[in-house]
Amino acid sequence: MILFVSSCGPVPEIWGGSPPPAATPIGAYLPIQIAINPATTAQPAAVTEAPPPTIEPTITLTATSTATFTPAPTNTPTFTPTPSKANIERVLIISYDGLRPDAIELAPMPNLMALMQGGAYAPLTARTIDYPATSPSHASMLSGLCMEDHGVIYNNFFMYMGYSKGVDVFDLAHEAGLKTVMIVSKDKLRQLAEPETTDVFEVAYGEPAITRTAVAQIADDFDLMFIHFAGGDNRGHQYGWMSGEYMKVLQAGDEALGEIIQTLKDNNLFDTTLFIITADHGGHDKNHIGLIIEDYRIPWIAYGPGVIPQVLDLKIYTMDTAATAAYALGLPLNPEWDGIPVYQIFGEPQLKTHERYPCKT
Numbered sequence: 001m002i003l004f005v006s007s008c009g010p011v012p013e014i015w016g017g018s019p020p021p022a023a024t025p026i027g028a029y030l031p032i033q034i035a036i037n038p039a040t041t042a043q044p045a046a047v048t049e050a051p052p053p054t055i056e057p058t059i060t061l062t063a064t065s066t067a068t069f070t071p072a073p074t075n076t077p078t079f080t081p082t083p084s085k086a087n088i089e090r091v092l093i094i095s096y097d098g099l100r101p102d103a104i105e106l107a108p109m110p111n112l113m114a115l116m117q118g119g120a121y122a123p124l125t126a127r128t129i130d131y132p133a134t135s136p137s138h139a140s141m142l143s144g145l146c147m148e149d150h151g152v153i154y155n156n157f158f159m160y161m162g163y164s165k166g167v168d169v170f171d172l173a174h175e176a177g178l179k180t181v182m183i184v185s186k187d188k189l190r191q192l193a194e195p196e197t198t199d200v201f202e203v204a205y206g207e208p209a210i211t212r213t214a215v216a217q218i219a220d221d222f223d224l225m226f227i228h229f230a231g232g233d234n235r236g237h238q239y240g241w242m243s244g245e246y247m248k249v250l251q252a253g254d255e256a257l258g259e260i261i262q263t264l265k266d267n268n269l270f271d272t273t274l275f276i277i278t279a280d281h282g283g284h285d286k287n288h289i290g291l292i293i294e295d296y297r298i299p300w301i302a303y304g305p306g307v308i309p310q311v312l313d314l315k316i317y318t319m320d321t322a323a324t325a326a327y328a329l330g331l332p333l334n335p336e337w338d339g340i341p342v343y344q345i346f347g348e349p350q351l352k353t354h355e356r357y358p359c360k361t
């Protein structure tokens with residue numbers, strides 16, 4: 001039996017009552033300091049559990065991810081990124097399974113925070129689909145489609161169900177002759193893309209194995225890469241979201257990000273790579289399929305050539321990741337997509353926005 005979150009009746013307002021801080025106008029592309037092996041002596045802060053869900057989802061926000069980053073010193077840049085979207089040569093999508101935005105600073109994840117500081121990110125206004133489970137949510141992330149359209153309705157891959165339907169960003173990239181790489185840490189995610197559209201598909205378990213696999217693939221270059229870290233979700237289910245064990249594996253995931261960044265730099269690829277870093281869902285207690293905002297809200301961070309550092313306060317759905325990646329790679333946007341490119345990250349007019357939740361499921 002699968003659990004659908006009902007979409008009957010009015011869509012609950014789960015965006016929250018307090019708007020995020022206004023974007024700080026920044027004229028220059030901020031250099032950032034990447035910590036490859038950050039000191040992890042800080043103990044995860046004690047986190048107050050979110051209140052239990054009420055039947056009527058009038059949600060009280062408990063987000064603590066308001067941006068308060070200290071700008072990196074501008075006199076010691078570690079690299080000089082190119083300032084134009086036209087310089088994007090490849091896109092790297094990273095999904096931290098079950099990462100809550102408010103865990104990033106608490107863990108902490110200093111490499112990710114550095115990308116946030118130098119990029120565009122949504123601390124409060126990005127969310128996944130109404131069935132915040134791993135397979136359906138990731139399918140929406142990469143297909144640009146709602147669950148009713150991509151057809152990945154189970155949180156397991158049954159061969160008879162087939163692969164995610166519709167034209168996803170991997171289909172588009174492969175059709176255009178681009179090199180596509182997918183590295184996942186749950187084998188059921190094979191369902192996300194047909195084997196013929198991924199030039200490389202690898203399953204690696206645990207942050208060190210994922211890192212080794214990613215580093216080897218980066219050295220061979222790529223045009224579109226998806227990396228999935230399962231640690232946060234695994235620890236969340238076992239020990240609880242926002243628990244010390246959850247935070248520890250997020251730190252490991254962040255150290256992996258540091259190695260990925262360093263490998264890109266070592267191969268002179270970093271300055272031409274667009275990062276989109278996000279998650280499939282959040283979580284609370286020991287699960288992530290409820291009716292509370294902590295389950296739906298996801299981080300959404302873009303960093304790379306042409307990205308204007310800013311706090312994004314527009315509604316972003318996980319389907320927008322596929323659309324933004326396709327747009328950045330100059331691929332034709334699929335008119336059937338429910339996702340919309342987040343043009344605003346490049347300082348461009350946001351031609352279209354989500355007026356409401358676009359899916360039936």
Ligand SMILES: [Zn+2]
Nearest residue numbers: 097134233280
């Ligand atoms: Zn998940």
